Amino acid sequence: MRILISGASIAGLTLAHWLVRHGFRPTVVERAPGLRPGGNGVDVSGPAIDVVERMGIMPQVxxxxxxxxxxxxxxxxxxxxxxxxxxxxxxxxxxRGDLVSLLHEATDVEYLFGDSISDLEQDADGVTVSFEHARARRFDLVIGADGMHSTVRRLAFGPEERFIRHRDHYFAFANADGALGENRWVTMYNEPGKMAGVYRSGNHDQAKAYFIFRSKPLAYDHRDVAQHKRLVEQAFGDDPRWHVKELLAGALADPDFYFDALSQVRMDSWSTGRVALVGDAAWCASPASGAGAELALVGAYRLAEEAAGGDHQVAFARYHDSHRELVDRKQRIGVNVRLMVPRTAIGQAVRNTFARLFPVRGAAS
Known part of the structure; x- marks a missing residue:
């Protein structure tokens, strides 16, 4: 079968890898001109460890x-x-960027960088796909692995407003001065309904600044970075405490600044006809879950395993049934948000008291 994957993401590249292992030759289309570098820290945990080990890249990870x-x-x-x-x-x-790079090195497929799907037309025998730049092509299956704001989901399932659930917060991250945080720790400073922090890896020179603030849904273009920076500056620009001003100044100067809503994707089904979704496009649990990479790696592996059977209708149903329980469990993020961003000063004091009861249990590596 000819299979198109939209998105050179963790889910997209993992799916492509396992489809190749099952004898397919998928094509990956990616809007960006190349692999997306940078990003935040992601966890390879639980059943995802077995998936990565089977791919043969666990030592590199x-x-x-x-x-x-x-x-x-x-x-x-x-x-x-x-x-x-x-x-x-x-x-x-x-x-995230390091994991994507390792997945790319382990996956030999056709890539269409700097392009995106503009239209999908399904019929009984396949899907005709139109692109923004390349000529139209015919595929047996199309898989959307293109994130929370998925183009494939919009074209095949409907507008994203039907599936995205706002979780009352917005977040941003960007490069930061490592001197502002302690090595090998994520340092967080809170005001009620807000958090500014520094992520300092022990194995990387570059630190990351994090910002989270509580808010009702805001109207903005998810691709307009200048607008995103204004929103974060409005939320934190008048705070002179801790290192907020220095972190904000560095973040606003970073061309790779990232901003979005702390939202989840909720869908009754991840497939329609010959089109299916995987990763954040299907079930984004939000960064607060800490489970994005795990869900992407495991879900993509399960989808490829089922696709190997040949019947896409059976494959999509089995993929959904095998992965739904894990997705539902990981989307329960209420405690995580209250831990990182207490709504009130009293809640912050309770959080600090609670946290002091738990000793450090060692680094993940």
Missing amino acids: RAAATDVRGMKFVGADDRAVARIGIGDPGAVEIM
């Missing part, structure tokens, strides 16, 4: 691990008020 020990909460004077250690000693945290 461990070698690139971030070596972060846990989260540290600080006051305005930069003194730690509480620490929380890594919850899963068996997990391996790696920067």
Whole structure:
């Protein structure tokens, strides 16, 4: 079968790898001109560890691990008020860009970089795909692995407003001065409904700045970076405490600045006809879940395994049934959000007291 995958993401590249292993020759189309570098730290954990080990890249993943020990909460004077250690000693945290690079090295397929799907026309025998730049082509199956704002989902299932659930917060991350955070820790400073922090990997020179703020849904273009920077500056620009001003100045100067809503994707089905979704396009659990990479790796592996049977209708149904329980469990993120961004000063004090009860259990690597 001729299979098109939209998105050179963790899910997209993992799916492409396993489809090749099953004898397919998929094509990957990616809007960006190349692999997307950078990004935040992601966890290879739970059943995803087995998937990565079967791909033969687990030694490289461990070698690139971030070596972060846990989260540290600080006051305005930069003194730690509480620490929380890594919850899963068996997990391996790696920067998203590093994992994507390793997946790309392990996956030999046709790539269409700098292009995107503009239209899909399904019939009984296949899908005619129109692109923004390349000529139209015919495929047996199309898989959307193109993130929370999926083009494939919009074209095949309907507008994203039907599937995205806002979780009351917005987040941003960008490059940061490593001197503002403690090595091998995620340092977080809170005001009610807000968090500014520094992610400092032990194995990388570049640190990351994080911002989260509580808000009702905002109207903005998810591709307009200048608009995103204005929204974050409005939320944090008047805060003189801790290192907020320095972190914000560095973030606003970063061309790779990333911003979006803390949202989830909820769908009753991840397929329609000859089109299916995988990764955040199908079930985004939000960064607060800490499970995006795990769900992407495992879901893509399961989809490829089922596709090997040849009947796409049976494959899509079995893929959904085998993966739904894990997705539903990982989308329960209420405690994580309250931990990172308490709504009130009282909630912040309770969080700090709670955190002091748990000793550090060691780094993930």
